[in-house]
Amino acid sequence: MEIRRLNGLDAEMYLKLRLEALQTNPEAFASSYEEEKEYSIDIFENRLNSLYSYTFGAFDNGSLIGSVSLVREQKNKMKHRATIYAMYVTPEKRGKTIAKKLMMTVLEQVKDIEGVEQIYLSVMATNTPAKTLYNAFGFNTYGMDKKALKVNGTYYDEELMVRYV
Structure with missing residues (x-):
């Protein structure tokens, strides 16, 4: 397995994975499949080249x-x-330390960004595996956003987490 920073040339492959994520776990993302399937590839190229x-x-x-x-x-x-x-691992590859390796890579990147002192994330309150992962990397809960997302008539709470560098 290889982990690397994506760029505009990876936009089509990233778009495919992103749409899969939005369909597989709609409760985990603020955006929706219905919204992002309409986005042009340019949006993803620009996002990846930012x-x-x-x-x-x-x-x-x-x-x-x-x-x-x-x-x-x-x-x-x-x-x-x-x-x-937007942390996501395709379902058939979960439980194989891929998310852990992605988090390690992100935290290494933070070290190279001058001035960053705090890292934030939010996670669905019932997503115990993700919360366990984030806790293992030093993230702590500082709040709860009740009914943060509403997907097909069902509300989902988000746990707000922070890690100080």
């Missing part, structure tokens, strides 16, 4: 099987913060 966003992909024999994004805040008063978004 100077302030880092998306890493996990590959197995050339296939993209997982990804995670890190975005640094751009406002002067918030440049000490970054947020992890």
Whole structure:
């Protein structure tokens, strides 16, 4: 397995994985399949080429099987913060330390971003495996966003977590 930073040339493969994630676990993402399936490939190319966003992909024999994004805040008063978004591993590859390796890669990247002191993420409150992973990397819960998402009439709470660098 290989993990590397994705770029615009990976946009089609990333889009495919992203749409899979939104269909497989709609409760885990603020965006929806219905919204993002309409996005042009340019949107994903731009996202992957951004100077302030880092998306890493996990590959197995050339296939993209997982990804995670890190975005640094751009406002002067918030440049000490970054947020992890869109962690996803395809279901048949879960439980094989891929998410752990993606988190390790993101946290290594943070070390190279001058001035970042805090890393934020949110996780579905009932997603025990993800919360266990994040806790193992030093993330702690600082709040709960009740009814944060509403998917097909069902509400989902999000746990808000932070790690200080």
